[in-house]
Amino acid sequence: MTENTIIKLNKKIVQNEGSPVRLYQQVLKKIDNIEDSLNAFVTITPKEGLAQARESEKRAKEGKLKSKLDGIPVGIKDVFCTRHIRTTASSKMLDDFTPAYDATVVKKLKDAGIAIVGKNNCDAWAHGASTENSDYGVTKNPWDLTRVSGGSSGGSAAAVAAEECIFSIGSDTGGSIRQPAAFCGVVGLKPTYGRVSRYGLIAMGSSLDCVGPITNTTEDAALVMETIAGRDEKDATTVEIEVPKYTEKIQNSIRGKKIGWVKEFFQMGVDKDITEAIEKAKKIFEILGAKFVEVELPYAKYGIPTYYIIQTAEVSSNLGRYDGIKYGFNAKNSDNLIEHYFKSRDEGFGAEAKRRIMLGTFVLSAGYYDAYYNKAMKVRTLIKKDFNKALDKVDVILSPVTPTTAFKIGEKSQDPLQMYLADVFTASINLAGNPSLSLPCGFDKNRLPIGMQIIGKHFDEESVLNFGYQYEKATEKEIWRQYKPVTS
Amino acid sequence: MDKYDIVIGLEIHAQLRTESKMFCTCDNYSVGAGPNKNTCPICLGMPGMLPVPNKKAIEWTYLLGMALGAKVAEKFCFERKNYFYPDLPKAYQITSSTMPPIIGGSVEIDDNDVLKKIRINHVHLEEDAGKLIHPKIGEYSLVDLNRAGTPLLEIVTEPDLRSPREARIFVQDLRSILRYLGISDANMEQGNLRCDANISLKPQGQKELGTKVEVKNMNSFKMIERALEHEVKRQEEILSENKKIVQETRGWDDAKGKTLGQRSKEEANDYRYFPEPDIPSIEPNKDNSIDLKEIKNWLPELPKEKRIRFETEYSLSKQDADNLTSDLDLARYFEQTLAEIPQVAGNDEIKKQKAKKLANWLITELLAKLNGQGISILDCKIKHQNFAVLIEKIDSGKISGKIAKEIFSEMFVSGRGVEEIIKEKGLSLISDEKEIETIIRAVISENTASVQDYKSGKEKAFGYLVGQVMAKTKGQANPQIVNKLLKEFLDKE
Structure with missing residues (x-):
């Protein structure tokens, strides 16, 4: 396991053994060495980051560190607005867009003293499961450079796995934190909808978008959550529920606790290696004293179609503002307003954004609304009830994150439907709003990371982190924990 | 069709x-x-x-x-x-x-x-x-x-x-x-x-x-x-x-x-x-x-409720009550001005009398001026208290209707007080009977033909003679006294 965890680095900084400036320079050196082949960033910000690291160093010397995150180099997915730093959503549409404001999550991290490394690559507008939809090129998988890093937060997961930053902030609308985390062998948490502010996150599916950390360990995820979670007056969907001291709570034993097991999940075309790895994890949880209970999620199989109706509906509306009038890409030589709209949006958006705008426009149109959007909203309620019912019986549910490990670049990019199915185990959880932690649980025969997810009750991030941390501790000595990406 | x-x-x-x-x-x-x-x-x-x-x-x-x-x-x-x-x-x-x-x-x-x-x-x-x-x-x-x-x-x-x-x-x-x-x-x-x-x-x-x-x-x-x-x-x-x-x-x-x-x-x-x-x-x-x-506690008295109250509390006609309450600020102006008239408190009859007079002034004079100049009642320069004084002076016969209008015009422009304007422009009413008698004598001697007409039963001539007295005093003579004294003089002759 890497030495580059926030917890360990913070200890060194506190004891003045580690210097934030030196740490930041190490990260920059790593980027110098591998970024050309990895492509995990759209924008790198050494000037801003070094200045922040120097401030941290000053505070460290004076013993006035702001938090455990003070001086830690961080990547931010390029869908989060960063004040005076270009923010593109990995789309040509926003190639020259520099916000005048920080997303709440960025502001909270800045207040905690982080040093920003740059803006992580992702699928344009977070549409995708491979970063192949980025207008700035694909982010490769640090374990095999011919494979995708997953998506949409592929740049974030790859950068953390390759140690180009210590942690990153991603967004998860249908699996965009958990799937790339699984593909890259790192930890990703999708918190409960409403747990972390979306203010300043370039919206994809507003009722589904969740903001969360991508880290090397569960403990780090717990630590970052302590900083970024909580009610934000600028996001009306955030909830006033106290944020626990996750780093303390995860130390609790899971003895006697119950884990839900969904049999059908493993009959949905999951790779043999993945099934075996998760069954092994099951045994470890049992050794730790947890009990497995079979639960059913009968409506989960409608997750993908339901998700692709609601999400595209919201996308079609959320992307309306990119119209070539106020900011962003602006087509030249239009004869009139309508032509200007058509040209700006035609030239500025890529194929996937257009596909989703068209799908979403269709499902909301008069005459189709009831058959599609309205019906999907009803199924969504059923899926939500499914999860609530199952989680009434157990503390968490254990599930695969993805049916396969990281696929080859180009393997699915010509077949949108295959790409959409990469979200089969993740999207229904966004529909239900529950928190879910994706963490490594082994490797397949090609030595590609395998992830599993631990799904919890609404606002019970504490439990998913607790189970994840106890599993991590119990498997510390496993041989696969020694494996290193090809970028190291 | x-x-x-x-x-x-x-x-x-x-x-x-x-x-x-x-x-x-x-x-x-x-x-x-x-x-x-x-x-x-x-x-x-x-x-x-x-x-x-x-x-x-x-x-x-x-x-x-x-x-x-x-x-x-x-x-x-x-x-x-x-x-x-x-x-x-x-x-x-x-x-x-x-x-x-x-x-x-x-x-x-x-x-x-x-x-x-x-x-x-x-x-x-x-x-x-x-x-x-x-x-x-x-x-x-x-x-x-x-x-x-x-x-x-x-x-x-x-x-x-x-x-x-x-x-x-x-x-x-x-x-x-x-x-x-x-x-x-x-x-x-x-x-x-x-x-x-x-x-x-x-x-x-x-x-x-x-x-x-x-x-x-x-x-x-x-x-x-x-x-x-x-x-x-x-x-x-x-x-x-x-x-x-x-x-x-x-x-x-x-x-x-x-x-x-x-x-x-x-x-x-x-x-x-x-x-x-x-x-x-x-x-x-x-x-x-x-x-x-x-x-629900924030709900104020609504236009219709206020209009009905104005009709009962102040005995105003429906038309007047409607005019005053169509604009909340005008309704407020009305009630605040009325409250400044001293005798109103505790006497319903006087309150109703004064309310009627005030309503007339607000609707016919003030609203005409405000609307004519496109000014809101909120920007009206006449203070409630000054308007109350004006009404009082008219009511007690201290100024004539004509002078009142002149004072009102000046108040509307400058926002100054009634007494101040009366003093400056010499507008106070002549109520001194001796002074008025002197003028009446002069008018009678200058208009013998009209005096004859009156005596031969032409009532119109009386009005003409009153007009002459008022003209000589530039409208400042108390009309009630002029009426009384002129009648006495003519009947004596």
């Missing part, structure tokens, strides 16, 4: 005068601000920005609902109305017509003593768009987003109105209610009260409604009545020729005095409404942040 029934329903937009905009903290008052100065990333629709609803705007929506006797919906949802236009920065307007906050309610209008209840279908809350400016020179348009995000109430009536006149009266009454509640400036000329009408005709007695036409761009009460009268005529002509009305939107062109077609039903947008995911639905009976009981 056949006889037709007119059916009109209205959609009225009223901007709320909250301090901040509907979904951001920008100042809601942009008068005098340069273009796009009163904006922020949220109302500019920048990437990643989220709307946070203005609590006051929601509370005021409920307040209007209570004033209309409507039902507060158990649950209301903001939703998105999607369309592209440069004055709409997000490419969707946040509105709430599908699950509105207020359902039902009514306004009772009074058309020449005929009372009629006009039902409200619903009231919903939404945001206003920005403005486009099309310069006369140059092939471009400019966008000003200062108005974007201003809270807007849309009040939708049932098709209960039966004439353009009723429609105009309804909007006037609704404006009074909005102003009494203090939630909107509700000024049509300034665009913070806007009215669209759906109007159709059907043969008298027929049940089914005819094809409706939506009329827009009526920017004053007069325009509402004129535009709808024109539209009635236009539709009558079409129907009487056995032609069909086209369902369309027509704009009122005030200069041309007619409505012009804007777009037909086929060209109408599909707005792709869906629930706004960025704002949780609002359930006022469950949601702790909305206190309906507290809001």
Whole structure:
């Protein structure tokens, strides 16, 4: 396991053994060495980051560190607005867009003293499961450079796995934190909808978008959550529920606790290696004293179609503002307003954004609304009830994150439907709003990371982190924990 | 020509005068601000920005609902109305017509003593768009987003109105209610009260409604009545020729005095409404942040209640009470001035007498001046106390009606006190009988012919002689004393 965890680095900084400036320079050196082949960033910000690291160093010397995150180099997915730093959503549409404001999550991290490394690559507008939809090129998988890093937060997961930053902030609308985390062998948490502010996150599916950390360990995820979670007056969907001291709570034993097991999940075309790895994890949880209970999620199989109706509906509306009038890409030589709209949006958006705008426009149109959007909203309620019912019986549910490990670049990019199915185990959880932690649980025969997810009750991030941390501790000595990406 | 029934329903937009905009903290008052100065990333629709609803705007929506006797919906949802236009920065307007906050309610209008209840279908809350400016020179348009995000109430009536006149009266009454509640400036000329009408005709007695036409761009009460009268005529002509009305939107062109077609039903947008995911639905009976009981306490005396009280408490005619209460500020001015007249307290009879006099002065003199100069009662320079003194001086015969008007004019311009003006202009009334006797003697000796006329029974001559006395004193002689003494003198001769 890497030495580059926030917890360990913070200890060194506190004891003045580690210097934030030196740490930041190490990260920059790593980027110098591998970024050309990895492509995990759209924008790198050494000037801003070094200045922040120097401030941290000053505070460290004076013993006035702001938090455990003070001086830690961080990547931010390029869908989060960063004040005076270009923010593109990995789309040509926003190639020259520099916000005048920080997303709440960025502001909270800045207040905690982080040093920003740059803006992580992702699928344009977070549409995708491979970063192949980025207008700035694909982010490769640090374990095999011919494979995708997953998506949409592929740049974030790859950068953390390759140690180009210590942690990153991603967004998860249908699996965009958990799937790339699984593909890259790192930890990703999708918190409960409403747990972390979306203010300043370039919206994809507003009722589904969740903001969360991508880290090397569960403990780090717990630590970052302590900083970024909580009610934000600028996001009306955030909830006033106290944020626990996750780093303390995860130390609790899971003895006697119950884990839900969904049999059908493993009959949905999951790779043999993945099934075996998760069954092994099951045994470890049992050794730790947890009990497995079979639960059913009968409506989960409608997750993908339901998700692709609601999400595209919201996308079609959320992307309306990119119209070539106020900011962003602006087509030249239009004869009139309508032509200007058509040209700006035609030239500025890529194929996937257009596909989703068209799908979403269709499902909301008069005459189709009831058959599609309205019906999907009803199924969504059923899926939500499914999860609530199952989680009434157990503390968490254990599930695969993805049916396969990281696929080859180009393997699915010509077949949108295959790409959409990469979200089969993740999207229904966004529909239900529950928190879910994706963490490594082994490797397949090609030595590609395998992830599993631990799904919890609404606002019970504490439990998913607790189970994840106890599993991590119990498997510390496993041989696969020694494996290193090809970028190291 | 056949006889037709007119059916009109209205959609009225009223901007709320909250301090901040509907979904951001920008100042809601942009008068005098340069273009796009009163904006922020949220109302500019920048990437990643989220709307946070203005609590006051929601509370005021409920307040209007209570004033209309409507039902507060158990649950209301903001939703998105999607369309592209440069004055709409997000490419969707946040509105709430599908699950509105207020359902039902009514306004009772009074058309020449005929009372009629006009039902409200619903009231919903939404945001206003920005403005486009099309310069006369140059092939471009400019966008000003200062108005974007201003809270807007849309009040939708049932098709209960039966004439353009009723429609105009309804909007006037609704404006009074909005102003009494203090939630909107509700000024049509300034665009913070806007009215669209759906109007159709059907043969008298027929049940089914005819094809409706939506009329827009009526920017004053007069325009509402004129535009709808024109539209009635236009539709009558079409129907009487056995032609069909086209369902369309027509704009009122005030200069041309007619409505012009804007777009037909086929060209109408599909707005792709869906629930706004960025704002949780609002359930006022469950949601702790909305206190309906507290809001009910905010309900003031409404225009109709005040008018009825003025009629009983001050014995005013319905017409006078209506005139005074049509404008809350005028009603306040009236009551505050009346309270400054000393004998009023504790004596109902005197209060009623003085109220009648004051009402006359306010309605005939003050309103004429205010309206003539386009000034609001709030900007009237005459202090309540000074107006009270003026009324007192007239009542006690210390000044004549003519002088009172002169003093009033001066007060209106300068806002100075009554005594000050009387002193400066030498306007105090001559009540000294000896002084008046001297003048009467002079007038009698100079007008022997008229004196003869009077004696031979011509009553008119008396009036002429009074006029001569008044002329000699420049109107300052106390007319009652002049009358009395002149009669004595003439009868003596």
